[in-house]
Structures are given as C-alpha cells and as structure tokens.
Amino acid sequence: MTEPAFYRLLLWGFLLVAALTFPALFFITAPYGRHEAKSWGPTIGNRLGWLVMESPSVLAFFACWYLGGRPTDPASLAFLFLWQLHYVHRAWIFPFRIKSGPKRMPIAIAASAFTFTLINGYLNGRWLFGFGADRYGAAWLEEPRFWIGAAVFLVGFAINQHADWVLLHLRKPGETGYKIPRGGLYRWVTCPNYFGEIVEWTGFAICTWSLPGLAFALWTIANLLPRARSHHRWYREKFPEYPPERRALVPGLF
Template sequence: MPASGLYRAFVSLELALAVATFVGLRLIRAPYGRYVRGGWGPTIPARLGWLLMESPACLVFVGVYAAGPHRGAPVPLVLLGLWQVHYAHRAFVYPLRLRGGGRMPLAVAGLAVTFNVLNASVNARWVSAAGDYPLRWLADPRFLIGAALFLFGLGLNLRSDQTLRSLRGPGETGYKVPRGGAFRWVSCPNYLGEIVEWSGWALATWSVPGLAFAVYTAANLVPRALSHHDWYRQRFVDYPPGRRALIPYIL
C-alpha cells in the first residue's frame, strides 16, 4: 500500500518536532522529575502521568497495526513484538515501580500523549500497511543488526533504570550518585539505551518513520542527559570527574 501524502506529512511533522524539541530543551529543562517546578499549570502524580503518557504508544500502535493488510505476516508480527516489549513495560510496569510521591505538570503529560499518538500511528501503519517485508527480511543484515541493537539498548535501559530505583530505600525521596554498570562511564546510560534501542528499530524496519523516531529520541534525550550531567556535577562535589553525560569518553 503506497504511502499517502497525508501520511508523509505526518512523518515530516515528526522530524520537524525533533528539531523544535532539541532547540527547546537546550533552552529550558523539561519540568518533570528532578526539574519539576511551579508555573506549568496543574500537576498530577508522576505514576499517573507516566501511564497516561506511555499507554497510547502501546495501545494506539496495536489499533493501527490491526487495521493493516499485512497484520498477520511474520515480519510485521516480529516488529510488533519488539515495539510492545518496550512499551508494555514502559506504560504498565515502569509507573508502578516508581518510588517517591513525585508529581508532573499535566501539560507535560498532554504533550507526550500527542507525540506518542503521532509516533505510534506512523510506525504501526508502516509496519502493517505501508511497508512490504518478505519473509527473508528476517535474515537480512539490516534486520539482524537492528534487532540486536534494539535488544541491547532495551537491556541497557532496563538495567540502568533498576540501578536508579535501587538508590532509594522505602520512604526516601532524595537523589544519590548512581554507581556500577554503565554508570561507570556515563551519567545517563538509561537514555543511551533508549537511543540505541530506537536506532536499532530504524535499522530493523529500514523506514523513514523509524528513522524519524530515532532522530526524535536523540533530540529529546541528549539535552536531558546533558542537563542531568551538569546537575550531578553541581550537586555532588565528589561526582566522578571522568564520567561523561551520554557517550563514554566522548559526550
């Protein structure tokens, strides 16, 4: 099924949003997590915010995917599985494992919902309708390398999140210096994992929508990683001096 003009416009919009997001986040720290502050309207519990933000990426993807003519083909089903492994956890497991009673602005959650609906829609439509994957794609080096990167990035993200959660005991709300694992080299290996993960998705799908998501992920997370790195260095006088923000020995 050829991609329509409207579909291409939505993919182009996502690329444009990546540019705007990168510029905006280099100027303003997104007001959630450690940067939550007043002046951004009503707030909601962080657990609820993450559920609202991430569940459309899981549910909308399934809905759009199910409407595609290739929904029962082997390669689209594998790609569906990869996507859902990430987002089922992010939407329905990760929020329940958050510690502390943090809050986030409702506006932040709303913006994230809007993006996730757009992103899930264009990627799901590609996988089950606009793309056309023969069974041999599962043996193609682009898919194999992409899937390996995806799974590696997912593992790095999950392990790093677990390290961050373990820093707080029951009832604790403060911040500590994370250590061990990939934190030996960078301040935000969880963000590095997501960037690697969705870069792998772009390669495995060999698609412009996949590339748009990978670009947006980097545009969103690189500025936040740099902000976290600066925050750690300002807050902790003993912060490891050789640790980089995101990429070992480089950035």
C-alpha cells in the first residue's frame, strides 16, 4: 500500500471513529481529573500522563514539517506557529503549572490519547507540508480564509489561556479541593477552556481549509462537548449554590 492510500484510509477511519465516539462519551466519562476512577486499571501520575498524551502532537507535526523539506514560505510557517503555539504550551508547559498533587490517570487513557495525538499530528502535518502543500505558499496569505481562520484561532487561544489561568489560581497556597471558578467567560459557562479550544481548532480548519483540519475540529467537539456536560453536572451536584444561569459550554445555548 502506498503512503497516499494509507493516508486516505487513516483519515476516513479517523472521521468514522469520531462519529462513533461522540455519542459514546455522553454515557462514558474519561476517568481523570475530577472524574478520577479506580476501575480503569493501572495508573500514572497526572503530570506524566499529560506529557505522554500531548507530546506526540508537537513532535509528529514538527517531524512532518522537517521531513517535508522544512518549507519556509509564509503560510507553512504560519501553520507551524499556530499549531505549536497551542501544543508546546499544552504538552511541555501546562503539565508543570497544574497543581495535580496526588492525582493520577489510568494508563489506558494516556495511551489512547497518545495514539490520537500521534495520528492527528501526522494527518494534519503530512497534509500541510506534503500531500496538500501545493495549495498553499505565499499566495495563501491573500486568501480571506487564512486571515479569518487565524484570527478565530487566536481568539480561541486567548479564551483557553485565560480560562486555564483562572483555574490555576483558584486555590491559595496549601489549599486543596474544588471551588467554583469565577471571572471571564466563567460568568456564563462551566467550561470556557473547552469552548476556547473548540474555537481554536475551528479557526485552524478555516485557516487551512483542509479535511484533516476539519476532522480535528470535529474530534475536538466530539470529545469536549460531552465532557463539558459531565463537568457541568458534577458542579451542580457538588455545589448547591452553583450559578443557575451558567451553561455547560456555549453561552446562552448549551
């Protein structure tokens, strides 16, 4: 089998699994973070789990750029910058900022996320710096799709970063347990961090105008929308005073 044939098969399989995963996650909540459970087998530390899960996104995407001839046209460098802006932080900075304490996650969760990020990094990187590279180049910066998508991505990134900042500063030194986050988009939704990430990858899909980019945006929704609903339900059960006007993910809607 040639690599282009393998790529097409992998991409359509990736989309199919997203379609199957979306409804399943309304009934199964991944057991890490506040939803930690003992029934999913051996565990590893939360911080190590994040490093394992997210690092393939950085490395696979960069490898596709490097092995694809290290293109230095403005569009390729912009795609590389936007992707790594999110994932270098998520993989190699964020894990050392979280106050994870004794929290652990199942090895099965870390392994499945590792597989996802490896495949996703390959699909997007191989398209942008290989199979679909002829579509881009300097002329792509004249496309409104590029600028609209990049702007949407950066807005989503800012929302995601602010929401994470609120969570990271929620507890005072020495405090443990959970509190109700407040400020910013937390005024209207339980999970503005997830909302921001969905906005980010929707912007990336517009910016690249590619099927792999769309597949990633759909995967982000399929994964984070059900999890936001689980978080929302958890907060309402744990805190009787939880603000009733808040939605789970999208202000005023859901």
